[in-house]
Amino acid sequence: MTTPPAPTGPVDPIGADLIALLKALKLGALKxxxxxxxxxxxxxxxxxxxxxxxxxxxxxxxxxxxxxxxxxxxAGLDQSMRIDTWNALDDLRYDRSLLSDLVSLRFAEAGHSVLVLGPVGVGKTHLATALGHVAIRRRMTVLCARADKLFARLRAARLDNSVEAEMRRIATVDLLVLDDFALRPLDATETNDFYELVVERHRRKATIVSSNRSPDEWLSMTTDALLAQSAIDRLTSAAHTLVIEGPSYRQRTRPGHGAVDSSEGEVDAR
Incomplete structure (x- = not known):
């Protein structure tokens, strides 16, 4: 493919008066x-x-x-974790066709869930966050938070009686990215909040959950088996499950390791 010729000819000077007019119209970047x-x-x-x-x-x-x-x-999205910064190492195993389909956001339009599962360090957080960035570009409302921090936010909202408003705000975003779910046990309040969020969002709004544990293990991490089972059943009934397997992506991409150009920096890949 031939490269188009570079523009030729004299370049008109951009005078101070024109720059002032552009700034007055909030078009200063055009200069x-x-x-x-x-x-x-x-x-x-x-x-x-x-x-x-x-x-x-x-x-x-x-x-x-x-x-x-x-x-x-x-929305709480890490600016460095985008699809174009994802480095698909050869020894990471996952369904690439499923990932391509997820990037289309058809799941979000249908109000379905996505489970991003795998051991520590394989890149679950990166891909979940990257899908959030894609949704932002599509003008969707997005909230991305680590599960323990989201539950802590709801707990704090109870102190000033704003929990209903906070729960409503979280429940109505187009895409909720819940990272590192069930990394530690959920207490009774967190289990109830998890249930309420899932019920409110079920088949209405899309949710992405990343976890080191499979849904079969989540039940043992909660304090109310009945509530938890009801929430997990709803969340998984219309879920697309992306499982990532392989060595730690985080360790492979650390500075100086040599797997990825050091200019890309360290990638957080929970």
Whole structure:
């Protein structure tokens, strides 16, 4: 495939008056790409309308990217854990076709659940978080939290009588990412909160749960077997299960190990 020729011809200077006008319209970022776009317009003899459309498309793209970054931070998503930063090591075993299907977010549109299961360090948190980023780009509301921290948030909300509002907020997000579920035993309050969340979201909103334990083991980690069984049954009845097996992804991608270019940094792969 041949590389298109670089824009040629003189570049029009961007004067202070034009920059001031762009800033007044909150379009200051256009000044960074305007010289390149002017040269491109001259090279391809773009009409005024086509040139304006090109500039506005640049601005829309910038704003969408900035908006997605802000919304993902508000959702609690780690900015480094995205699909494009996932390194599928050869000795990690998982259903790649299932992952591709999950990235389409058809499960979220259907209100289904996703279980991301596997031993410590294989990348469960990374993939669960990455799906959250995809949902953010699709303009879905997302909340990502470690299970123990989410239950602690609900416990704190009981102190100021805001637990119903907090529970409603969590129950109504389009995608809830519950990370490291059942890493430790759940007490009676946490078991009840887990049940309430699952019941409220069942077949209405999508939930992703990552865990080192299989659903068969979750029951023994709760204090009320009846409530827990009811919640687990609902959660798993319409769940897509992605099992990841292999050596620790976290250890394989640590700086200096050599499995991944060190410029990618350390990946948290709970």
């Amino acid at each position: 960074d790409t305007l010289p390149e776009r002017l040269a491109l317009a001259r090279q391809h003899q773009l009409s005024h309308v086509a040139f304006l459309e090109l500039l506005l498309a640049d601005e829309v793209s910038r704003r969408e990217s900035r908006s997605a970054t802000l919304r993902s931070a508000k």
